[in-house]
Amino acid sequence: MTTEFKDSIETALHNPNLTGALGRFSEAYRISRAKAYEGIDFEAVRDRIAEVKGNASSRFEELAEQFKANAERRGAKVFRTSDPAEVKRYILDLAKAQNVQAVVKSKSMASEEIHLNKAFEQAGIQVDETDLGEWIIQLAHQTPSHMVMPAIHMTKEEVAEVFSQEVEAGQAPDIPKLVKFARGKLRPKFLAADMGITGANIAVAETGSLVIITNEGNARLVTTLPRIHVAIVGIEKLVAQVADIDPILTALPRSATGQLLTSYVSMLSGQVPNTDGSPKDLHIILMDNHRSDMVKDPKFKEALQCIRCATCLNVCPVFRLVGGHVFGKTYTGGIGTILTAWFDELKKSEDIQGLCIQCGSCVPVCPGKIDIPGLILELRRRLVVEQGQSLAMKAIFGVVNNRRLFHSMLRMASVTQKPFKQGRFIRHLPLFLSDMTDFRSLPAIAPEPFRDKIKAIAQPKQAEKVVFYAGCLIDFAYPETGTALVKILNKAGIEVVFPEDQTCCGAPARYSGAYEVAAQNARDNIKALLETDATYVVSACPTCTVALKHDFLDTFKTLGITDALGEAQRLSDRTIDFSSLVKKLVDEGRLTFKEGQHLGKITYHDSCHLKRTLKATDEPRELLQKAGHEIAEMYECDTCCGMAGSYSLKLPEISAPILERKLKNIKDTGADKVVMDCPGCVMQIRGGLDKDGSPIQVEHTAERLEDRFE
Amino acid sequence: MSTTFEAFETRAAAVSAEVHRFASRHEALAFIEGFLREVGVSETPGSGAVWVEGSFLEGIGSAHVASQVPGVSFEVTREAAAVAKVGISQLDWAIAGTGTLVQDATAVEKRLVSTLPPIHLAVIGTERILADFNSVLQRLQPEQINYIAFITGPSRTADIERVLTIGVHGPERLIVVVVDDFEKVTA
Numbered sequence: 101m102t103t104e105f106k107d108s109i110e111t112a113l114h115n116p117n118l119t120g121a122l123g124r125f126s127e128a129y130r131i132s133r134a135k136a137y138e139g140i141d142f143e144a145v146r147d148r149i150a151e152v153k154g155n156a157s158s159r160f161e162e163l164a165e166q167f168k169a170n171a172e173r174r175g176a177k178v179f180r181t182s183d184p185a186e187v188k189r190y191i192l193d194l195a196k197a198q199n200v201q202a203v204v205k206s207k208s209m210a211s212e213e214i215h216l217n218k219a220f221e222q223a224g225i226q227v228d229e230t231d232l233g234e235w236i237i238q239l240a241h242q243t244p245s246h247m248v249m250p251a252i253h254m255t256k257e258e259v260a261e262v263f264s265q266e267v268e269a270g271q272a273p274d275i276p277k278l279v280k281f282a283r284g285k286l287r288p289k290f291l292a293a294d295m296g297i298t299g300a301n302i303a304v305a306e307t308g309s310l311v312i313i314t315n316e317g318n319a320r321l322v323t324t325l326p327r328i329h330v331a332i333v334g335i336e337k338l339v340a341q342v343a344d345i346d347p348i349l350t351a352l353p354r355s356a357t358g359q360l361l362t363s364y365v366s367m368l369s370g371q372v373p374n375t376d377g378s379p380k381d382l383h384i385i386l387m388d389n390h391r392s393d394m395v396k397d398p399k400f401k402e403a404l405q406c407i408r409c410a411t412c413l414n415v416c417p418v419f420r421l422v423g424g425h426v427f428g429k430t431y432t433g434g435i436g437t438i439l440t441a442w443f444d445e446l447k448k449s450e451d452i453q454g455l456c457i458q459c460g461s462c463v464p465v466c467p468g469k470i471d472i473p474g475l476i477l478e479l480r481r482r483l484v485v486e487q488g489q490s491l492a493m494k495a496i497f498g499v500v501n502n503r504r505l506f507h508s509m510l511r512m513a514s515v516t517q518k519p520f521k522q523g524r525f526i527r528h529l530p531l532f533l534s535d536m537t538d539f540r541s542l543p544a545i546a547p548e549p550f551r552d553k554i555k556a557i558a559q560p561k562q563a564e565k566v567v568f569y570a571g572c573l574i575d576f577a578y579p580e581t582g583t584a585l586v587k588i589l590n591k592a593g594i595e596v597v598f599p600e601d602q603t604c605c606g607a608p609a610r611y612s613g614a615y616e617v618a619a620q621n622a623r624d625n626i627k628a629l630l631e632t633d634a635t636y637v638v639s640a641c642p643t644c645t646v647a648l649k650h651d652f653l654d655t656f657k658t659l660g661i662t663d664a665l666g667e668a669q670r671l672s673d674r675t676i677d678f679s680s681l682v683k684k685l686v687d688e689g690r691l692t693f694k695e696g697q698h699l700g701k702i703t704y705h706d707s708c709h710l711k712r713t714l715k716a717t718d719e720p721r722e723l724l725q726k727a728g729h730e731i732a733e734m735y736e737c738d739t740c741c742g743m744a745g746s747y748s749l750k751l752p753e754i755s756a757p758i759l760e761r762k763l764k765n766i767k768d769t770g771a772d773k774v775v776m777d778c779p780g781c782v783m784q785i786r787g788g789l790d791k792d793g794s795p796i797q798v799e800h801t802a803e804r805l806e807d808r809f810e
Numbered sequence: 811m812s813t814t815f816e817a818f819e820t821r822a823a824a825v826s827a828e829v830h831r832f833a834s835r836h837e838a839l840a841f842i843e844g845f846l847r848e849v850g851v852s853e854t855p856g857s858g859a860v861w862v863e864g865s866f867l868e869g870i871g872s873a874h875v876a877s878q879v880p881g882v883s884f885e886v887t888r889e890a891a892a893v894a895k896v897g898i899s900q901l902d903w904a905i906a907g908t909g910t911l912v913q914d915a916t917a918v919e920k921r922l923v924s925t926l927p928p929i930h931l932a933v934i935g936t937e938r939i940l941a942d943f944n945s946v947l948q949r950l951q952p953e954q955i956n957y958i959a960f961i962t963g964p965s966r967t968a969d970i971e972r973v974l975t976i977g978v979h980g981p982e983r984l985i986v987v988v989v990d991d992f993e994k995v996t997a
């Protein structure tokens with residue numbers, strides 16, 4: 101990571117206006133979005149969008165030509181280009197030929213993408229943004245921090261100051277007055293402009309129509325008053341037919357601003373009369389700029405299904421802390437990372453891809469059905485392929501791929517950690533490592549790992565066997581979680597088998613983009629875990645469960661490894677997470693809860709992988725309730741705790757405030773215990789509460805249930 | 811029919827449109843004239859109203875209106891609209907589900923009166939309220955119409971601190987006059 105990038109994160113985190121505004125917005129957004137979708141089948145709508153836009157992107161060339169023919173038949177001039185420089189040249193040539201003195205623009209991300217305003221300024225042509233947020237940004241000489249709300253990072257005081265400095269002195273920080281002021285100042289500009297520039301939200305090939313969606317009404321003025329209209333449209337805006345507008349128009353306002361519909365939607369198809377009765381000079385620029393390269397990439401093609409609603413920014417725990425500017429100049433947030441890598445270059449995403457904590461919060465709410473964290477991971481992988489791992493990372497993964505070495509180092513660590521260890525925690529590490537223990541204590545490596553402990557557990561021999569995959573954290577830091585699991589499964593008449601050769605699940609390597617390392621981990625584990633004939637392979641770590649169930653397969657497929665796919669599938673079919681397995685055993689009558697227990701109030705934290713990939717949210721809750729607990733739900737129970745594997749090591753400055761928020765939500769419930777299914781979350785949350793000196797106990801569901809069965 | 815109207819009214823009111831319903835054009839006209847006087851429409855520069863004629867005035871005549879409320883002009887130009895207080899036009903369809911008005915706005919006059927003045931008064935027949943977006947698109951087809959305008963409430967922004975503010979570049983008030991019987995003229 102460059103120091104410049106780290107500095108921009110620091111600056112963002114220390115801007116209380118930014119984090120305050122974004123935090124409040126992200127809370128209000130969840131509610132207004134949910135309300136706007138009442139009575140709407142979101143899954144059906146986004147299936148349609150994915151279908152409509154997925155089909156369109158497979159046929160870009162054909163649709164672009166069809167659009168061009170239809171729009172030109174109706175009097176438009178359509179210019180197709182893949183080169184941003186040509187877009188600018190076309191517009192400037194047109195402006196010169198038509199003697200254009202002044203230009204007004206409504207919001208267009210495509211024009212931001214090619215830095216059009218700068219080109220106008222260099223040519224000495226006055227250009228004014230008219231969307232309020234864009235105008236503020238233009239006056240402040242900044243770039244948009246959010247696709248829908250470009251100036252969301254600024255307070256009314258800052259806006260008043262910009263207006264006072266750049267337009268007219270003495271503006272007060274009063275929002276209605278500032279809005280009126282903008283109306284008053286921009287109105288003459290609309291009336292005086294010779295050229296209006298817009299983007300488009302949708303372009304319909306069969307009719308040559310542009311659909312423009314706004315709230316302020318500026319696009320209506322921009323397309324009505326100036327004698328020339330230029331629309332800059334990325335080809336990903338193309339859809340085949342008029343019927344395809346409906347799902348996009350259903351989702352975009354609801355997802356973007358929590359509205360059923362924006363104040364204005366305009367469908368422009370060809371020339372319309374100017375105010376003097378002459379036909380409008382209409383130019384539509386269909387811009388490619390690497391979009392058709394994305395179509396050819398089987399992984400990234402789906403990113404073209406994006407409708408630019410910015411939901412993935414609004415729900416992102418990282419975005420709400422750092423805002424948009426750390427991501428770059430045009431597209432921000434999760435999808436912005438992906439678009440920057442393509443529209444700009446892969447290298448440009450090198451730093452920003454690391455911002456994604458892989459929590460998956462954006463996935464279920466994306467109207468384009470885009471696997472945003474999955475694609476960011478793919479960027480990470482390609483960056484590693486292109487540039488190689490850093491030396492330090494290489495050394496680490498070299499160890500991880502050698503189980504014996506790795507495990508003996510962990511054992512050694514349990515001895516060498518002594519100077520830093522107090523009880524079960526490491527509270528301080530020296531020097532540069534201190535970042536890791538700055539905001540939470542780390543668990544001490546257990547004196548006896550689970551792999552040794554299990555040998556001492558006297559299990560009754562049973563016909564039915566289940567293989568236990570512990571994962572590094574349970575094996576070496578929290579062996580008691582494993583002991584609890586064994587005890588519970590024994591009660592159900594199951595013998596737990598622990599294959600000694602199991603090793604790291606490969607998630608750290610995979611999430612760092614080191615897929616080759618992850619593939620070797622996968623091979624070693626598949627061999628170890630399939631050796632025993634067992635009904636299930638169970639894990640009490642959701643990240644490991646996801647690795648066994650999904651990631652091994654995906655890693656092989658991505659690398660083109662075919663010989664191991666069959667075995668990987670067998671392992672996947674057999675794999676189950678702890679809570680889902682226990683729930684099954686309870687349902688089958690093989691485990692019975694002790695009756696009449698009143699164990700008091702607890703709160704439950706949903707781990708990212710368990711909730712969003714394994715989709716087990718009810719299972720642990722039901723078990724805990726049946727055991728005799730009352731669950732006091734915390735606010736944002738399914739928001740990431742900030743751990744995310746090595747993320748908290750790489751970006752502790754972001755991980756820390758995410759954790760802080762989580763701790764506050766836990767404390768606010770008044771419960772004296774917080775339970776979760778992931779040892780990684782246990783490590784983060786327990787460490788944070790310990791640092792705080794809080795008496796709240798943190799437990800894995802397995803430990804909480806250990807003594808609850810007959 | 812009336813449930814469609816009520817759904818429309820609820821949705822439109824939720825986005826700050828002001829909806830009024832009348833049995834006949836005659837009653838609607840009386841309301842409009844009263845409204846124009848109330849907001850101070852007059853011949854004083856900057857206080858005029860611009861009105862794009864439609865079937866609403868058939869059999870009534872624009873001259874009648876102009877005589878009742880001085881300051882109302884039926885000659886819609888860019889200059890007149892830019893200084894008018896009120897713009898009046900007839901809308902083609904409405905969508906109950908979202909409280910939206912829809913119009914073939916290819917004629918530039920229709921766009922001028924609904925974009926420039928601070929108040930837009932929209933007239934529409936009750937039977938023109940349809941259930942949803944698709945029903946409207948079957949009647950106003952982008953294949954044939956070059957500018958279809960959908961209007962849902964007045965102009966708004968939330969660009970500063972996410973605080974909703976009504977009336978930025980477009981009208982700050984949207985008055986919707988819904989008329990049940992468009993046929994009979996009693997005036």
Ligand code: SF4
Nearest residue numbers: 406407409410412466
């Ligand atoms: S990626 Fe999905 S959520 Fe993000 S802006 Fe695009 S459509 Fe919206």
Ligand code: SF4
Nearest residue numbers: 416434456457459460
């Ligand atoms: S996965 Fe989480 S961190 Fe990554 S972009 Fe989505 S919401 Fe943000």
